Amino acid sequence: MKPYKQLTYEQRCQIEALKKSGFSQADIAAAIGLTQSTVTRELKRNIGLRGYRHKQVQTKTDERRRQARKAIKMTADVITVVESKLQEKWSPEQVSAMSAFTCMSGSKNGWGATSIPTFAGRARNNRSVAMGKRHAGK
Numbered sequence: 001m002k003p004y005k006q007l008t009y010e011q012r013c014q015i016e017a018l019k020k021s022g023f024s025q026a027d028i029a030a031a032i033g034l035t036q037s038t039v040t041r042e043l044k045r046n047i048g049l050r051g052y053r054h055k056q057v058q059t060k061t062d063e064r065r066r067q068a069r070k071a072i073k074m075t076a077d078v079i080t081v082v083e084s085k086l087q088e089k090w091s092p093e094q095v096s097a098m099s100a101f102t103c104m105s106g107s108k109n110g111w112g113a114t115s116i117p118t119f120a121g122r123a124r125n126n127r128s129v130a131m132g133k134r135h136a137g138k
Contacts, residue, residue: 006061007034007038007042007061009054009058011032011034012042012054012057012058013054014028014031014032015028015032015039015042015043015052015054016052016053016054018031018032019043019051019052020051025039025040025043042057046060081095082095085098
């Protein structure tokens with residue numbers, strides 16, 4: 001399976017021109033080198049009252065990309081704080097709650113309430129991070 005790639009502006013221009021010329025969706029897909037389902041989805045998603053207009057579609061696409069949620073990355077500072085709290089025997093849930101409580105979730109420093117338990121769980125399994133265990137015999 002090919003990796004997913006978004007349509008380019010040029011491909012949208014070609015779709016509009018071929019659609020206005022009366023080509024079928026299968027013919028458009030073959031001419032541009034896309035799958036028929038991609039062309040069908042593009043037309044279904046972006047046909048307005050005046051038909052498929054590539055400039056309008058590209059503007060809407062750019063706006064959707066701009067508005068999309070960006071992945072929050074764990075910064076070095078956040079990792080240091082999480083590791084220190086884990087060494088103090090905090091649970092991943094406590095670390096996450098602390099980040100949410102201090103209003104750091106989604107801020108510039110990279111705190112993400114959903115990413116911390118995942119990171120903290122992985123960190124607990126790493127001997128360099130979690131030297132001591134909560135229950136001595138286990």
